[in-house]
Amino acid sequence: MEFNLTNLVRPNVLAMKAYSSARDEYSGHEGVFLDANENPFPSAVNRYPDPYQRDLKEELAQVKRVQTNQIIVGNGSDEILDLLFRAFCVPGKDKVVTIKPTYGMYDVLAQTNDVQLIEVPLDPDFNLDGEAILASAQGAKMILLCSPNNPTGNLLNRNVILDIFTKFNGLVVIDEAYIDFSNGKTFLQELNNFPNLFVSQTLSKAYGMAGIRVGLGFGNVDVIDILNKLKPPYNVNELSQKFALARLRDVKQVAEEVLQILLERSRVLAMLQENKHVERIYRTDANFILFKVANSDDLYQHFARNQVVVRNRTKQFNCENCLRVSIGTHEENERFIEVLNEYNNS
Numbered sequence: 097m098e099f100n101l102t103n104l105v106r107p108n109v110l111a112m113k114a115y116s117s118a119r120d121e122y123s124g125h126e127g128v129f130l131d132a133n134e135n136p137f138p139s140a141v142n143r144y145p146d147p148y149q150r151d152l153k154e155e156l157a158q159v160k161r162v163q164t165n166q167i168i169v170g171n172g173s174d175e176i177l178d179l180l181f182r183a184f185c186v187p188g189k190d191k192v193v194t195i196k197p198t199y200g201m202y203d204v205l206a207q208t209n210d211v212q213l214i215e216v217p218l219d220p221d222f223n224l225d226g227e228a229i230l231a232s233a234q235g236a237k238m239i240l241l242c243s244p245n246n247p248t249g250n251l252l253n254r255n256v257i258l259d260i261f262t263k264f265n266g267l268v269v270i271d272e273a274y275i276d277f278s279n280g281k282t283f284l285q286e287l288n289n290f291p292n293l294f295v296s297q298t299l300s301k302a303y304g305m306a307g308i309r310v311g312l313g314f315g316n317v318d319v320i321d322i323l324n325k326l327k328p329p330y331n332v333n334e335l336s337q338k339f340a341l342a343r344l345r346d347v348k349q350v351a352e353e354v355l356q357i358l359l360e361r362s363r364v365l366a367m368l369q370e371n372k373h374v375e376r377i378y379r380t381d382a383n384f385i386l387f388k389v390a391n392s393d394d395l396y397q398h399f400a401r402n403q404v405v406v407r408n409r410t411k412q413f414n415c416e417n418c419l420r421v422s423i424g425t426h427e428e429n430e431r432f433i434e435v436l437n438e439y440n441n442s
């Protein structure tokens with residue numbers, strides 16, 4: 097199927113030119129800068145940041161093995177997903193397809209942008225139904241798939257997703273916020289094969305930088321150019337760019353931490369399996385575990401009374417009586433298990 101951006105992008109967005117900031121019009125590092133009405137007295141932050149985060153993108157291109165012009169950096173991946181809605185969907189008219197259960201922000205973004213969100217159920221084991229997705233996606237602008245999925249934790253079937261790339265002529269967005277915890281492969285290396293593929297990642301999870309709000313979008317150059325027209329000029333602040341760059345230059349440390357989290361995940365899984373209140377543990381490819389108990393409201397309260405905070409997902413589709421627990425440090429996980437075992441005895 098043909099991917100035709102002219103038909104997909106909102107006409108007003110297609111027609112507009114990107115806002116040109118002071119730092120767009122002169123991009124050199126050296127000079128007497130009297131163009132942006134900044135306070136000239138030097139500090140770490142008296143100058144506006146690079147609007148295109150070039151140093152950060154150079155590093156990202158190496159770490160992620162993509163081209164710099166295939167990258168957009170956002171104030172969290174939530175900003176990047178919002179840009180996609182605003183670039184492609186005419187409010188009150190267009191629709192987007194996703195799965196359920198999935199990440200709650202998609203619904204918020206759809207509502208904010210007055211876009212209809214069609215939620216196609218995963219099966220009770222949380223597998224993706226490609227045929228159902230494609231059937232619902234007739235005339236839709238985007239398909240939004242989270243893999244590994246939140247709150248279920250599982251990776252979606254790769255071949256089913258590849259099939260969707262070839263059969264859908266809109267944009268297919270894969271939210272890979274948790275990909276670094278998975279044995280599964282990222283879709284980044286498919287960017288050159290599928291012009292309609294867009295991958296979203298984040299520094300908030302495996303990279304340990306939720307506090308600096310850095311989200312990553314990867315897509316074909318034409319899509320990236322469109323998003324660059326819409327993004328606020330200085331959407332990623334100077335401190336975040338610096339912190340992110342330093343962390344990316346130390347990916348060994350990131351890999352070390354991810355390994356620790358995965359070892360802890362195995363340990364927590366084993367202990368959950370032994371607990372008589374745990375009725376089902378769902379397969380996880382992420383840094384959290386979804387598990388089912390007899391009464392999740394009651395167990396949630398028990399945890400809360402003991403100042404252990406987990407997420408009660410019982411209201412999510414097919415997640416009745418399910419709790420979601422993030423993998424913490426060894427000590428935090430010990431406390432989680434200890435409190436769970438006290439419930440066991442009560």
Ligand SMILES: *Cc1c(COP(=O)(O)O)cnc(C)c1O
Pocket residue numbers: 171172173174175199242246271273297298299300301306309310311
């Ligand atoms: C945590 C999470 C994100 C990350 O969002 P940021 O805005 O980058 O912090 C994205 N998608 C999913 C599914 C998540 O769970």
